[in-house]
Amino acid sequence: MTLKDRRKALGYSQERFAALVGVDRTTVGRWDRGETEPQPEYRPKMAAVLRVGLVVLDALIKESSASPEPDTGSPSHDVYGPGEDDMIRREFLRVLAVAGAVAALSAEESDVVADAAVRDDAAGFLRMNEHLWQVYQLARSKASVRPVVTGQLTALNESLSDRPSPHGPRCVAAGDLFQLAGELAFDGNRYTDAAAAYSLAASASKEAGAFDLWACALVRHAYVEMAGGQYREAVGLLSVAERVAKRGDSSLSTRQWVAAVQAEAHAGLGHTPECEQALDQAETVLHLGAEAHNGGWLRFDGSRLAEERGARYVQLGQLDKAEDALHDALRQGALAKGQSFRRRGVVLVDLAAIGAKRQDADQMLTYATEALRLARQSSSGYVARRLQGLQAEIGSLVDDRRVAELGAEIAALSAS
Template sequence: MTLKDRRKALGYSQERMATALGVDRTTVGRWDRGETEPQPEYRPKMAALLHVDLLTLDALIRESSGSPEPDAGAPSHDAYGPGEEDMIRREFMRVLAVTGALVALPADEADALAEDAARSDAAGYLRMNEHLWQVYQLARSKHSVRPVVTGQLTTLNEHLADGPSTPAALCAAAGDLFQLAGELAFDRNRYTDAAAAYSLAASASKEARAFDLWACALVRHAYVETASGRYGEAVGLLSVAERVAERGDHSLSTRQWVASVRAEAYAGLGNLRECERALDEAEKVVHLGDHAHNGGWLRFDGSRLAEERGARYAQLGRLDKAEAALDIALTQLALARGQSSRRRGAVLVNLAAIGAKRRDTEQLLTSATEALRLARQSSSGYVVRKLQALQAEIGSIVDDRRVAELGAQIAALSGT
């Protein structure tokens, strides 16, 4: 089915579709004929008009243009050159800043009656946000999701600019979307951009008095600090996140997620006792119900406990404990449906690091080579960062040509 088929099936003429989207009728005609594709900012609203999700919309667009289905086994690459990438990044940050400013504007008391109507609008944004989180988690290349997120932010900007006030429900929708925007930046190793997005997320969530959403924004901000090796600063952020989460919904896993990331920060500081205490607190997530997370801005469900414990013990040099936990994690990932290349890659890098510490060349090469393959396949900045850290571990093993070649491959991957 093409875009034209779907449009006509729902009774939309070209004129009516053009009016709904704010474009010229000839633009819709070019989309029908596959001569051009809808720009990212139009896609969320178009998907809503056609009663499809964004992945289905993409399939309709490809069918209209005659483009082949992407090869699921091939690695994804960004279609932007260096100059255009920087321009898109600046545009992304501009949209973030504008939405953040609009959300922060104080509401007039006289406009409080508009709150009920705004709740209905916000529900639509929250549904789209939920869908975008799902697309982000399933995407082979996380960066490919950014145009659609930018389009959603642009649409939210326009809504906020047209309204006389910013009700709490829309603030919560913005806080949700800012966290996803931060995730996109973080996965690209854009720490400053990620921190800016998470700060806006925390601000919007605070305005909405959405305590769990607010705490999760702070947790994500703490990830930026741990990735930069600023473990003391991360502990400070997580202490605030813990206090905020205490005011939230205790049936959710927010507090356990805070504890999990606090374990990473304490491992970075070399504090085994506090790290293990935090890990034990995080494991209390298994006693919560099936609805302890929402699969979007809160995804901590306990499925990564073995990975987390193994990674923390590896940080602390407790190699036997680390390897046992990581082996369990690999088994769990192999049994899981739709296993994450990003997660498997991270576990393999940790196992490779253990091999390096033991000077077990075969374990190092086997695990790191597979992690390299997954990093190329997923275009994950997270796995690349872990591989970069691995280079410091393998630097002392200079008497093996295969290890030297591995280091060169990591360096080449880091530079792309």
């Protein structure tokens, strides 16, 4: 077995493993291919992350060096290569640059299209985007939506290439659609692709002067940072998102969503007062009207407040308060009959984490087993990743045969 084999068996992407060890993803790629060996200062942390002793780690490193992967001349990617996604992003950046240049030219120097035609074109894309968000939310397997989103991005790029100016209305459509593309990548644990999509969404939204759309792109980018344990970086991003949202529409729930995610980042840093303050700010969404969200790129409507608060209390170690809030979330989801497999799975993982922290094997197994079932049914990489994180909480429970078997099932799910 090589380093790469062990890493993937535990469900770690190159990005996640790099974040845990404290190196760049490209360094992990070189270790995977046997091109270089880890320096001694990284080995104790690697051994802990891979759950092996230093002797076994040394054997994995030697096996990797003895069986190097062929150098294809291109970067290593765990799931998807740069391929079509990367080409779409490069094309959009080229079109955006051309559009900006054309817009700066005088009317005599540029071929300006009628505003009405552009608005009609953009409206068509926005209607399709709205439909795709609905499909995404209802889809049991999020990955099944990827081909049609890719097709929509290609069509939007072609539209921008054909008529690069004026480009504001279609940049709104791009800022919307790239956020959906980022969601798909994030759910599949492709953090680099997700970050790239959210960055493009922010750029397009800024170009269009769509402040709420722009703020939401920054919020989603913060989730990528938190997935890698980079909570301080997430706080910085969210601070910018907060300032951008203040320039947006106060009747929308953008500011409340920013606050909800700020609570998560502060909880990750152990900042209880800041977390509580942000949660209270998020709850002001309940005072907004029915049109506070659009069900697409902005979906924060207050229905997740219980699960958000419960999850934050888990992070902060306030287990009794967390358990009450999470059970409320499950009850609310059952009554509404609209809680997705992904959302329910995350609540169950948090309840399992409470059992693990209490060293209560029965509680941990009850909730984790159900979450594992939902992760398999939905093919959600996000729920699988949350289950993988549960492994770090198990501690002495690993001596329980049932817990060990569950850990093997989680590892197999993450690897697949």
